[in-house]
Amino acid sequence: MGKAPDSDDPDWGSVMHRIAEARDIDSFSAVFRHFAPRLTSFLMRSGATRAEAEEVTQDVMTVLWQKAHLFDPRRASLSTWIFAIARNRRIDRLRKERRPEPQEVLWGPEQADDHTEAMIMKQDTAHLTRALTELPEKQRKLIERAFFGDLSHSDIARETGLPLGTIKSRIRLALERLRHSMSQTTR
């Protein structure tokens, strides 16, 4: 706290709050500058052409502008929230399917320490990003592939020449490592 705003690690909760409450264009521009390149790249690695990826990125940023008030920094990081919107837009556009969502859970009464909860979420997110970065490259690549889209394990097997069993056990190993390093840093 008391630290000057860090351009690499902005307080997205406040930024989103300004978009929701004041329709602040500067705040929206900051989110766009940070996330639009990441989203477009993510979508292209998922198999979209540049034009398609830019279109979906605009879609997602439009949803963000309209639904900014639904972002809750205690429950998810902004990158996770945006990831989920992009994922659902893709299902909608490419497969013309809908995504069944679990029923929302109850949240306890509004606490005075919302800010603390948001800070914990922010720290957890930083831990996860670091843990992902520290994974052996082969494992991280497979996890990324799993998130880039409709590729099944057998497609990955065909492309990488790795046996299906190896792919599955590598993904399992990667998840174990992530969980292990998360438990080390948070407990």
Place this chain on the structure above:
Amino acid sequence: MTLTHHISDEILLSYAAGALPEAFGVVVASHISLCDDCRARMTGFDALGGAILERETGQPVTDTQLGEMLTLIAHLPQDSAAARPSTRSATPKKLSQGQLPAPLCDYVGERLDSLPWRAVGGGVRQYVLPTKGTARARMLYIPAGTKIPDHGHGGMELTLVLQGSYHDADDSFGPGDIDIAGADTQHTPVAAENMPCICLTATDAPLRFRGLLPRVVQSFLRI
């Protein structure tokens, strides 16, 4: 309710990635609505998706792109913050009260007794959910003590028990439990003697009930 059989990491990862067909999504979302453990793991996988997005790099936004985007939103109506839905909404439904999980209600309504079941033989009834894509989700009603029709499946099968229970050679499954069977699984579940078993099943290959109905009827019933 003590749940003993959960969704595997592999399936949760596909769900988080958006790669799971809608029919399987209904089963996964329904179980998560009842299971804190799987909900917590799903949240972790969503966060992983966010972390992967955050690590991406791309060409910086040009002024033209930003201008285009700002023009786009300038003409949009904004959702009013007053319309903010409460996240403290309904109490999650409990199967013990004879209610169905919310994601399933979106497809079949709230009440089981108004469901247009169709007989598939041997007292077994089914209802196919209106999902898109080639995978199918269906509700199955199996009379007490009845063997679930011997069905070969060419792919994965994901089952959520909604009422009653069933067992196979190795295990038994009660309300809220998930049963995952692969293409190679020999699966001959039997509903418990005390009450009929109702479950929700997704399959990614056409389910073929052997020896019960002629093929033409099978295709008619979209089995």
